[in-house]
Amino acid sequence: MQTRLLGQSGLSVSALGLGCMGLSQGYGPATDRGQAVALIRAAVERGVTLFDTAEVYGPYLNEEVVGEALKPLRDRVVIATKFGFNLGNDRQQRPLNSHPEQIRAAVEGSLRRLQTDVIDLLYQHRVDPEVPIEEVAGTVKDLIAEGKVKHFGLSEAGAQTIRRAHAVQPVTALQSEYSLWWREPEREILPLLAELGIGFVPFSPLGRGFLTGAIKAGTTFAADDFRSQVPRFAAEALAANERLVALLSALAAQRGVTPAQIALAWLLAQQPWIVPIPGTTKLPRLDENLGAAQLRLTPAELAQIAGLLEQVQIVGDRYPAALQAHVGR
Secondary structure: OOEEEOOOOOOEEEOOOEEOHHHOOOEOOOOOHHHHHHHHHHHHHOOOOEEEOOOOOOOOHHHHHHHHHHHHHHHHOEEEEEEOEOOOOOOOOOOEOOOHHHHHHHHHHHHHHHOOOOEEEEEEOOOOOOOOHHHHHHHHHHHHHOOOEEEEEEEOOOHHHHHHHHHHOOEEEEEEEOEOOEOHHHOOHHHHHHHHOOEEEEEOOOHHHHHHOOOOOOOOOOOOEHHHHOHHHOHHHHHHHHHHHHHHHHHHHHHOOOHHHHHHHHHHHHOOOEOOOOOOOOHHHHHHHHHHHHOOOOHHHHHHHHHHHHHOOOOOOOOOHHHHOOOOO
């Protein structure tokens, strides 16, 4: 497994990380704990060093699983977690909370559940409009000085927020959605990250499974599957968006690889400081995803993909309306 530097921070990680959320929530029942631990450890043995979790995943359960899995391997891995969602009784009225005292409480809880004495990369999960980003960055700066955190990150933040935070405490990485079917970061965010020397960690790099080719028009999702609420996965949207996967599948067949591997290799080809974090609950899928790190798309193939993307109009929002308000601030 190749390694990459996240921007100018000096933080070196595997070219592909593992997004761990789906082991505990989002896509149906939580994976059996023993199986989840085994999958995470299998990823380490295959060279993965970046593991992504958050206190809200579960809530709390995912950090516990990641902590159990990685405790005996701690010196070989980089653990990223997040704060910022309100998990208290008033969460319906106030879904976000990044007040300094809440950040500190979240970090103490994460350290305990992850069974570690330091968080390698701490993200603000979503920008809290009620707390100035300078105050958030300053609190994380203090935590870094105290030795409880090594690096500061933001998730789904807008350009001006990133710039303001970076002026207080250098931002190591931005984590936001980016894939062949969500390319919004190319407009403003990627140029800004290049300017400031910030790494980029795309989540949902396989379009929540859509870009694997396993989801077809007519696919339905259980009520406990997040995709059942996402407009992009509504029946009419799936039917319209299927053309993108058909085009990817044709290119994948030419190369003797899978559509998922093409999608991940395309992301890796965009910038050397991009580190996607595909998630999975299955070992064969893990191996398939990691195989993308060995796949080099030629300039002609990248041009071909660019041409295909020009032909496809993606249908449907990527979040339900209630969650859409929390991104890009």
